[in-house]
Amino acid sequence: MNNNTGFVVTDDGVVVVGSGSSYRVAEMIADAVATVTDAPITHVINIGSQDHRWLGNGWFLEQGAEIVALERTARTQEEFAESHMNRSLRVLGEDAMAGTEPTVAPEPIEADSHSLEVGGVEFDMMYVADAHFPGDILLHLPGEEVVFAGDVxxxxxxxxxxxxxxxxxxxxxxxxxxxxxPEIVVPGHGAAVxxxxxxxxxxxxxxxxxxxxxxxxxxxxxxxxxxxxxxxxxxxxxxxxxxxxxxxxxxxxxxxxxxxx
Amino acid sequence: MKNPHQWIPVFLLLSLFAPPMMAATGVDRPIEEILEPIALTDRVYYFYGSTESR
Incomplete structure (x- = not known):
């Protein structure tokens, strides 16, 4: 896992931003979240389509979390799924990728922007233009003055x-x-600034x-x-x-x- | 002194295992280190991933 991911502790559960590079990494993300809060992970927001941003979706879905993605993002994930899996298997190996099945949001949102409120926190998902991959989005948390910029x-x-x-x-x-x-920009790679x-x-x-x-x-x-x-x-x-x-x-x-x- | 070239096959053998080991552990740092939550606000955390290019 070489990208930045994140999570938000709301009054009604945890929202994870980016599901990691594999089934195994997704579980490790959840373990790391558990060092901060006992609250369940209720949502996972996909902000991009590169392998390490979504190949952990399957694990979170199995645990009952809702995968939230715009249709544009999910479409690109489907288009790149086979090549991303092949590359990950080649680079990371079969053990690291065990259990990983490319899994897109079951009900992607057919819009260029979407806002959801979870436990007192507003999440604004916005597609502006294709970026690192087609369908990449920004995630703005206006109440926290934070933008998850992904690979922008x-x-x-x-x-x-x-x-x-x-x-x-x-x-x-x-x-x-x-x-x-925003006060804080969380980049796709490198420290928040x-x-x-x-x-x-x-x-x-x-x-x-x-x-x-x-x-x-x-x-x-x-x-x-x-x-x-x-x-x-x-x-x-x-x-x-x-x-x-x-x-x-x-x-x-x-x-x-x-x-x- | 033994011929230092005798170690070359050993290094070559080790190099076969090095890339997947590094990748599985977070590319340039152990994944346990990467997955240490960093608080940005009272509610928002992030995991500072690697800056490796792959």
């Missing part, structure tokens, strides 16, 4: 833009987070990536020319995996934006 925000480490990602959509998501003006830090570590990189690549496309730059022009960004070299990902991100963003022109 990384802190400490650099993003990876994949062929199925939407870098421009990530920018829109980040702008929505700024409009919500304030909004200013999230902007410095993630928002500025995303906006610059998209605007600079778009400018290159509008100037009829070739892919190689754009990658060469944007190859070195000292402002972001401190982020972990910069050397591994930055040029790939420029490359991938060019291909994605070009395909949409």
């Amino acid at each position: 925000v990384y802190v400490e480490r650099i993003f990876g833009i994949h062929s199925w990602s939407d870098p421009a959509g990530k920018v829109k998501n980040f702008q929505r987070i700024e409009a919500l003006d 304030d909004l200013e830090t999230a902007r410095r570590e993630a928002g500025e990189y995303l906006e610059r990536l998209v605007s600079e690549v778009r400018a290159g496309l509008e100037d009829w730059e070739t892919l190689d020319e754009t990658v060469e022009r944007l190859a070195d960004w000292p402002d972001f070299e401190h982020l972990l995996h910069y050397d591994q990902w930055h040029r790939r991100n420029v490359n991938q963003t060019y291909l994605i934006l070009e395909a949409r022109m």
Whole structure:
């Protein structure tokens, strides 16, 4: 499990945010929750579709928790289920994945936003645009002034833009987070931070990536020319995996934006 | 002194087990460490996962 997950202790039970990477990890999450409260886990909210955000759904469902997901998110989970399971089995091994069956929310919500109130806490699920995966959402807890940003925000480490990602959509998501003006942003990876830090570590990189690549496309730059022009960004070299990902991100963003022109 | 190269097969054998062991325990930290709840507010907690790229 290499992503951030979370939970919220309400007056009527616990709401878990992200079910972990496997059946076994889901149970370990529940054990960790039990070190804080004896209250039962009543809901699990899915905010994304990458393997470690939802492959633990099956365990929580067996325990009687309600899996809450937008239809967009659940659809992507179904589309990627086989490849995620194959990859997890290859990387983590059969023992680690024992009992794991890809399980999406039985009744996904056919809307781009959904609010639920559990034990005095309001949870606002909002789809803004596709991000790391299609159907990624933000989860805002207005009463707590917290946003679970999922893979719209990384802190400490650099993003990876994949062929199925939407870098421009990530920018829109980040702008929505700024409009919500939370006290705390829980990123997909890295420590929870304030909004200013999230902007410095993630928002500025995303906006610059998209605007600079778009400018290159509008100037009829070739892919190689754009990658060469944007190859070195000292402002972001401190982020972990910069050397591994930055040029790939420029490359991938060019291909994605070009395909949409 | 024995030939240090005699250990190469042993390291190779160990390396076969290293990646799955690391992954199953939380990639770069033991999962027990990752699953220590961190309070953000009176109600909200999170688990600080790994920053590994995989």
